[in-house]
Structures are given as structure tokens and as C-alpha cells.
Amino acid sequence: MSKVLDVKDLEVSVKIDNERRNIVNKVSFSVNEGETLGIVGESGCGKSMTSLSIMDLLPQALSVTGGSLTLNGEELTKLSKNAYRKKRGKEMAMIFQEPMTSLNPVYTIGFQIVELVRNHTKKSKKEAYDRALHMLKLVGIPRADQVLHEYPHQLSGGMRQRVMIAMALSCNPGLLIADEPTTALDVTIQAQILRLMQSLQDEMNMSIVMITHDLGVVAETCDRVIVMYAGEVVEEATVEELFESPKHPYTKGLVASVPNMDKDEEYLSSISGTVPTPEQMPTGCRFAPRCKHAFEACHQTPPLFDVNEQSKSRCWLYHEEASNVQEGRKEVGAGNHS
Amino acid sequence: MAQETILEVKNLKKYFPIKGGIFGKKTLNQVKAVDDVSFHVKKGETLGIVGESGCGKSTTGKTILQLIEATDGEVLFKGKDITKASKQEMKNLRREIQIIFQDPFASLNPRMKVGEIIEEPLINFGLCEGKKARRDRVLELMDQVGLRPEQIDRHPHEFSGGQRQRIGIARALACEPSIIIADEPVSALDVSIQSQVLNLLRDLQKELGLTYIFISHDLSVVKHFCDRIGVMYLGRMVEMAGKHELYDRPLHPYAEALLSAVPVMDPKRKKKDIILEGDVPSPSDPPKGCAFHPRCPMKMDICSEVRPQLENQNGRFVACHLYDQPTEPERTG
Ligand SMILES: Nc1ncnc2c1ncn2[C@@H]1O[C@H](COP(=O)(O)OP(=O)(O)OP(=O)(O)O)[C@@H](O)[C@H]1O
Ligand SMILES: Nc1ncnc2c1ncn2[C@@H]1O[C@H](COP(=O)(O)OP(=O)(O)OP(=O)(O)O)[C@@H](O)[C@H]1O
Ligand code: SF4
Ligand SMILES: [Mg+2]
Ligand SMILES: [Mg+2]
Numbered sequence: 001m002s003k004v005l006d007v008k009d010l011e012v013s014v015k016i017d018n019e020r021r022n023i024v025n026k027v028s029f030s031v032n033e034g035e036t037l038g039i040v041g042e043s044g045c046g047k048s049m050t051s052l053s054i055m056d057l058l059p060q061a062l063s064v065t066g067g068s069l070t071l072n073g074e075e076l077t078k079l080s081k082n083a084y085r086k087k088r089g090k091e092m093a094m095i096f097q098e099p100m101t102s103l104n105p106v107y108t109i110g111f112q113i114v115e116l117v118r119n120h121t122k123k124s125k126k127e128a129y130d131r132a133l134h135m136l137k138l139v140g141i142p143r144a145d146q147v148l149h150e151y152p153h154q155l156s157g158g159m160r161q162r163v164m165i166a167m168a169l170s171c172n173p174g175l176l177i178a179d180e181p182t183t184a185l186d187v188t189i190q191a192q193i194l195r196l197m198q199s200l201q202d203e204m205n206m207s208i209v210m211i212t213h214d215l216g217v218v219a220e221t222c223d224r225v226i227v228m229y230a231g232e233v234v235e236e237a238t239v240e241e242l243f244e245s246p247k248h249p250y251t252k253g254l255v256a257s258v259p260n261m262d263k264d265e266e267y268l269s270s271i272s273g274t275v276p277t278p279e280q281m282p283t284g285c286r287f288a289p290r291c292k293h294a295f296e297a298c299h300q301t302p303p304l305f306d307v308n309e310q311s312k313s314r315c316w317l318y319h320e321e322a323s324n325v326q327e328g329r330k331e332v333g334a335g336n337h338s
Numbered sequence: 339m340a341q342e343t344i345l346e347v348k349n350l351k352k353y354f355p356i357k358g359g360i361f362g363k364k365t366l367n368q369v370k371a372v373d374d375v376s377f378h379v380k381k382g383e384t385l386g387i388v389g390e391s392g393c394g395k396s397t398t399g400k401t402i403l404q405l406i407e408a409t410d411g412e413v414l415f416k417g418k419d420i421t422k423a424s425k426q427e428m429k430n431l432r433r434e435i436q437i438i439f440q441d442p443f444a445s446l447n448p449r450m451k452v453g454e455i456i457e458e459p460l461i462n463f464g465l466c467e468g469k470k471a472r473r474d475r476v477l478e479l480m481d482q483v484g485l486r487p488e489q490i491d492r493h494p495h496e497f498s499g500g501q502r503q504r505i506g507i508a509r510a511l512a513c514e515p516s517i518i519i520a521d522e523p524v525s526a527l528d529v530s531i532q533s534q535v536l537n538l539l540r541d542l543q544k545e546l547g548l549t550y551i552f553i554s555h556d557l558s559v560v561k562h563f564c565d566r567i568g569v570m571y572l573g574r575m576v577e578m579a580g581k582h583e584l585y586d587r588p589l590h591p592y593a594e595a596l597l598s599a600v601p602v603m604d605p606k607r608k609k610k611d612i613i614l615e616g617d618v619p620s621p622s623d624p625p626k627g628c629a630f631h632p633r634c635p636m637k638m639d640i641c642s643e644v645r646p647q648l649e650n651q652n653g654r655f656v657a658c659h660l661y662d663q664p665t666e667p668e669r670t671g
């Protein structure tokens with residue numbers, strides 16, 4: 001299988017009061033042709049900024065300060081703005097987390113899709129319009145012909161999100177980055193959208209980066225998953241391994257936080273504490289201040305250990321000499337309500 | 339749990355005009371976003387509202403608060419119809435009934451700092467006198483929702499989607515409301531923060547006797563968090579039941595399809611969701627009879643003719659002809 005996207009040691013930083021702070025810290029991962037890679041992790045851990053840097057759409061204060069990004073073998077970080085623009089939409093497309101920030105409020109939905117399609121294909125205005133209508137229907141927008149003439153504020157949250165999905169898919173991109181694509185959608189529409197992405201993937205071998213905090217969606221759509229915490233990848237695993245036996249204490253806490261449909265609990269399990277801000281980032285393991293199992297070694301930065309064929313974990317408990325803490329390793333996780 | 343009804347919605351309707359014509363001034367048609375919805379909420383209770391995207395959940399929430407004007411119907415808060423409230427009464431009601439918006443980005447003023455956003459209601463409603471006291475209260479609220487004190491002088495755009503949602507929650511809590519209409523309050527949060535926020539909302543409910551209307555499409559969260567649940571479809575309430583009743587045995591075919599489509603956290607389990615065939619109908623031209631009939635796997639002849647009413651079925655409510663009394667189809671048909 002060939003690598004479509006390869007991210008190596010990506011660093012993104014922000015300038016606040018003339019000081020640079022790392023938001024994404026040496027993040028590496030790759031996506032194969034036809035594969036779906038999931039990215040999950042704490043809110044604010046850098047998932048969106050990682051994907052925006054791949055698209056070269058970072059907000060102004062932020063910039064890529066290290067690492068490389070390769071798309072189909074071509075280095076992206078050296079591309080001119082113009083060359084980048086040509087890639088967006090066709091070679092790679094993105095579904096944004098917040099539809100309102102990416103839909104232009106002063107243009108109609110139809111105008112926005114038609115423009116996009118015409119920029120990337122040789123389609124005539126009429127053909128582009130038909131394509132727009134077709135895409136809106138595909139994503140399950142009712143009264144699509146009317147919606148084409150409406151403005152973003154006239155649509156419900158979920159409709160806006162579907163409009164964006166329609167836009168992203170309208171030029172058959174080779175790589176699709178979907179940032180929380182279905183959060184505003186009810187589950188029946190979600191299922192429909194996920195099936196649509198799946199069928200496009202099967203048909204055209206599209207690769208997908210699926211950023212979501214819905215672990216059910218991860219389980220149903222992804223082949224492999226990376227888990228991020230405070231700007232770093234802390235676990236990488238096949239989807240089966242991730243759910244069967246999560247390795248990193250953070251991942252375990254995450255999986256345990258999901259409400260269980262088969263149980264009645266007054267309170268949900270949660271990981272106590274919050275993510276450290278860049279100013280107070282601990283020097284060793286970034287999860288240590290919240291980890292029940294933190295020990296001596298955790299003052300040093302842990303590497304990403306190969307735990308087995310299916311998974312890697314950035315946690316000292318997986319160092320071979322950590323056998324004295326092996327006991328702890330078994331019980332790691334299941335955070336407590338605080 | 340207290341039994342007193344705090345909020346009652348009666349035959350609420352909200353129709354949006356669809357404008358057209360050369361100057362966009364002519365009203366061509368209407369989107370029946372909310373069409374004759376009635377329900378009540380008891381003090382200290384959590385009522386969940388679920389349903390298809392675009393079925394009118396947010397519009398229901400906004401019309402209750404009079405953020406958009408109802409086309410018809412009544413909203414009784416503590417027995418008083420607030421659609422007829424005076425400006426002054428409304429100002430006070432805006433404190434008592436808070437809304438946490440679905441789209442946190444659109445609802446936060448980008449020019450204000452986080453501290454100012456949370457402080458604003460404290461000033462507006464005179465809830466906390468003195469600069470120092472207010473700052474302490476802001477910090478306390480920030481802490482409650484999991485924001486760091488250093489973040490007090492940041493602007494909304496410097497936060498991630500989930501962090502922004504927490505700002506909105508802190509602002510709502512600042513008003514010391516008695517009802518919170520929470521429109522997808524946790525859908526932008528990752529599950530570990532989601533569980534922190536839900537635990538927090540539950541603690542506040544116990545401490546302060548808060549009442550929630552909780553709009554969400556995450557059915558596992560709704561099951562965990564709500565006492566009763568209303569299922570909406572195309573502007574109407576199609577089922578209303580206690581959470582156990584609903585999850586153990588959904589009566590309405592749409593509720594059943596919804597529950598079957600919940601993604602499961604097990605990559606090996608291939609679930610059998612009921613795939614809904616047919617087009618999603620348009621709220622400007624809802625199907626005749628039962629609005630769900632074009633997609634319903636159980637549809638009968640009567641379904642495309644007569645609109646089913648929300649009726650009592652042994653203490654729970656459902657709008658579907660499958661549950662008609664045996665004689666009824668004859669009477670109507
Ligand atoms: N314009 C900005 N200026 C300063 N900091 C920023 C800016 N935009 C984002 N950040 C910071 O970068 C970090 C990463 O943000 P990002 O949006 O990538 O998070 P995320 O993982 O997508 O979170 P979520 O799940 O909540 O969407 C956050 O801690 C945020 O505070
Ligand atoms: N300002 C408006 N002008 C015209 N139509 C509107 C307006 N606001 C909402 N609508 C329409 O009303 C219907 C209901 O929208 P609403 O936002 O209440 O849905 P929702 O149930 O909250 O959906 P979602 O789950 O996607 O957020 C939609 O068809 C929408 O297009
Ligand atoms: S009334 Fe008929 S069409 Fe509507 S849900 Fe019931 S069985 Fe289906
Ligand atoms: Mg994000
Ligand atoms: Mg909504």
C-alpha cells in the first residue's frame with residue numbers, strides 16, 4: 001500500500017507576546033491509500049491545528065515551525081501559496097469543525113459550491129450547478145434545489161455541516177481530512193454520511209483522516225488510530241487493538257469516559273484535572289500530572305514505545321525495565337470521577 | 339424529585355417565510371420548523387430532545403426564550419405566558435432561562451476577552467458587586483468548567499472548539515438560572531471533558547435544583563443524562579417517554595431507527611442499523627398524513643392520509659397509527 005500522506009515531526013507554534021509556544025510537538029503519522037486514519041484526543045490537544053497545517057490554512061498567529069509534510073511524495077511545506085491553492089479541493093479537501101467559519105455568510109450555498117467545482121474542474125456553469133445539486137442530495141439535504149439559493153444562516157447546524165461535506169466531496173479529493181464531520185448530525189444522517197464517505201472511498205480509493213471524539217464513529221470507520229494529548233501523539237494502534245486493549249493511561253481514561261448505554265450510572269468516569277497550558281507544560285510526560293501511575297521515570301520525556309505489532313504507546317510503563325511497575329500497568333486507566 | 343411544572347410549552351409553532359421573487363421580498367412558502375409542539379418540564383428534571391438534524395430542536399429552544407418570535411402557541415414559565423411578557427419581565431426571564439448555544443463560535447463576541455464574556459451577565463443582572471468579587475466569581479466559574487485562570491485574558495479565537503463551548507457554559511452558569519436550555523452542549527467536547535461537564539451539570543442540578551432541556555443527538559449521552567425524552571421529527575414531537583421506556587422499547591418507527599443507528603464502540607461488532615430509505619422530507623412541504631411515512635418501514639395505507647396525533651399509550655406518548663385503537667382506522671378511513 002502506498003503512503004498518500006506522510007507527516008514527520010510536525011511542529012506548529014503560536015506567537016503570543018513575542019514568545020513562541022509549541023502547540024503541536026513533533027507529531028508523526030502517515031495515511032495509506034484507501035485507508036482511514038482516526039485522530040482522537042483531548043479538546044485543545046492540537047487535532048485541528050495539525051490538519052489545518054496540512055491544508056496550509058492555519059490561523060494567522062500560528063505557523064509550521066518544523067517537520068515535513070508529504071502528499072503523494074511531494075513536499076508540501078515548500079509549496080508556494082498558489083501551488084497550494086491548486087491542491088486544495090482536488091488533491092486534498094477538508095471538512096471543517098465549525099461550518100460557520102468556513103462558509104462565506106454573504107454568498108449563497110449554490111454560489112459557493114459552483115465556484116469551487118469550477119475552479120478545479122473544466123465543468124461549465126450548468127454542469128457545476130448540477131453537480132452542486134447532486135452533492136446536496138447525496139448528503140441528504142431536503143429541498144436541495146431551494147437550499148442552493150439560501151444563505152448559510154438560514155440553515156440548521158446539521159444542514160450547514162452537510163453543505164460543507166458536500167463541498168469537500170464535490171471534486172473527488174484523493175485525501176479527505178474530516179474534522180468532526182458528523183458532530184452536529186443525528187445518528188441516522190450520520191450513518192448515511194459515513195456510508196457515503198465509505199462508498200467514495202471504495203470507489204476512488206480516497207484516503208481519509210477522521211478527527212472525531214465519538215469513539216463509536218472511530219470503531220465503525222477507522223483502520224488505524226492515533227491518540228493525541230497536549231500536542232503529542234501518545235498512542236498509535238489498529239482500531240481493534242485500541243478498543244480491545246488501550247495502552248496509554250490517557251487512552252484508557254478516554255475509553256472509560258464514554259457513557260455506557262447498558263448501564264445506569266449517576267456519574268460518568270472521567271479523568272480528573274485539565275490539560276496543562278503551554279506555559280505550564282511539564283518537562284517529562286505531559287500526562288503525568290493527571291496520571292495515577294506516574295512514577296520516577298515520568299519526569300523524563302517518554303519515547304513512543306512499540307508495545308506490540310499493533311500498537312505504540314508514549315508511556316514509561318511500557319519500557320522493558322518498568323517490570324517493577326508492571327502490576328500498575330494492568331490496572332492503569334479507568335479514571336475516577338472527581 | 340419535585341413535581342411542580344416549571345415550564346410548559348403549548349402548541350408552539352414557528353414558521354419561517356421562504357422569500358423569493360426578483361427582489362427576494364415575496365413570500366413563496368414557509369418552512370414549518372416547529373409545528374404544533376407541546377410538552378412540559380418539571381422543576382429539577384432533565385428533559386431530553388432528540389431528533390433528525392433540521393427537525394426544529396434549536397428553533398424550539400430559541401422560541402422558548404423568545405430569541406425568535408413564535409408564530410403561534412404559548413410558553414408558560416411558572417404558570418405565566420412569556421410570549422406576552424413585557425420588556426422588563428423579559429429581561430429578568432433572560433437571566434432565569436439560559437441557553438447554551440450549539441455553535442459556540444457564532445455565539446461568543448470575538449472582541450471580548452474570556453473574562454469579560456463571563457463577567458458581562460454578572461454586571462448586567464447585578465449579580466455580583468465589586469470588581470474584585472466579580473473577578474473571583476469569574477475565576478470560580480472558569481474553574482468549574484475546566485478553564486485555566488491564565489486564560490482569562492484570551493480571546494475566543496485562541497481556543498479550540500471544545501474550549502469555546504466551555505466558555506459558553508460558564509457564561510450561562512454566571513446568570514444563576516433556574517432553567518438551562520442546553521443545545522448540543524457537549525457535542526464539541528472530547529469524551530473525557532464531556533464526562534467532566536456532564537458530571538458538573540449534574541452536580542449543579544443537585545445543588546441548585548436546576549432544570550435542563552437538553553438537546554442532543556448523542557443518544558448515549560441523552561440516556562445517561564435525561565429523565566424523560568422527546569423525539570422530534572420534521573417539526574413535530576413524535577414520541578415522549580421516560581428514558582428507560584424509550585430505550586427498552588421505542589414505539590415510534592423513527593425512534594426505533596434512531597436507536598438502531600447509534601454507533602457502537604466495538605470494531606468487531608457489525609450492527610444492524612435500520613437504514614432509512616427514501617428522501618429526507620422538506621419542512622416547507624411536509625408529506626401528507628404521517629410526516630415519516632415516505633421513509634417508514636411499517637407504513638400502512640392510513641399513514642399517507644391521516645396525520646397521527648401524539649396520544650397516550652399507557653403513560654407514554656406516541657404519534658403513530660400503529661398504536662391506534664383497533665376501531666379508529668375505520669372511523670377515519
Ligand atoms: N489563534 C490562536 N492563538 C493562540 N492559540 C491558539 C489559536 N488557535 C488555537 N490555539 C490553541 O491551540 C491548541 C490546539 O487547538 P486545536 O484547535 O488544534 O485543538 P483540537 O484538538 O482541535 O481541539 P477540539 O477537540 O476542542 O476541537 C489549543 O490549546 C488552542 O488554545
Ligand atoms: N432563520 C431562519 N430562516 C429560515 N429558515 C430557518 C431559520 N432557522 C432555521 N430554519 C429552518 O428551520 C428548520 C429547523 O432548524 P433548526 O435549527 O431548529 O433544526 P435543529 O433540529 O436544531 O437541527 P440540527 O440538529 O441540525 O441543529 C430547518 O429546516 C432550517 O432550515
Ligand atoms: S404512522 Fe405510519 S408511517 Fe408514521 S411512523 Fe407510524 S407506521 Fe410509520
Ligand atoms: Mg478541533
Ligand atoms: Mg440545532
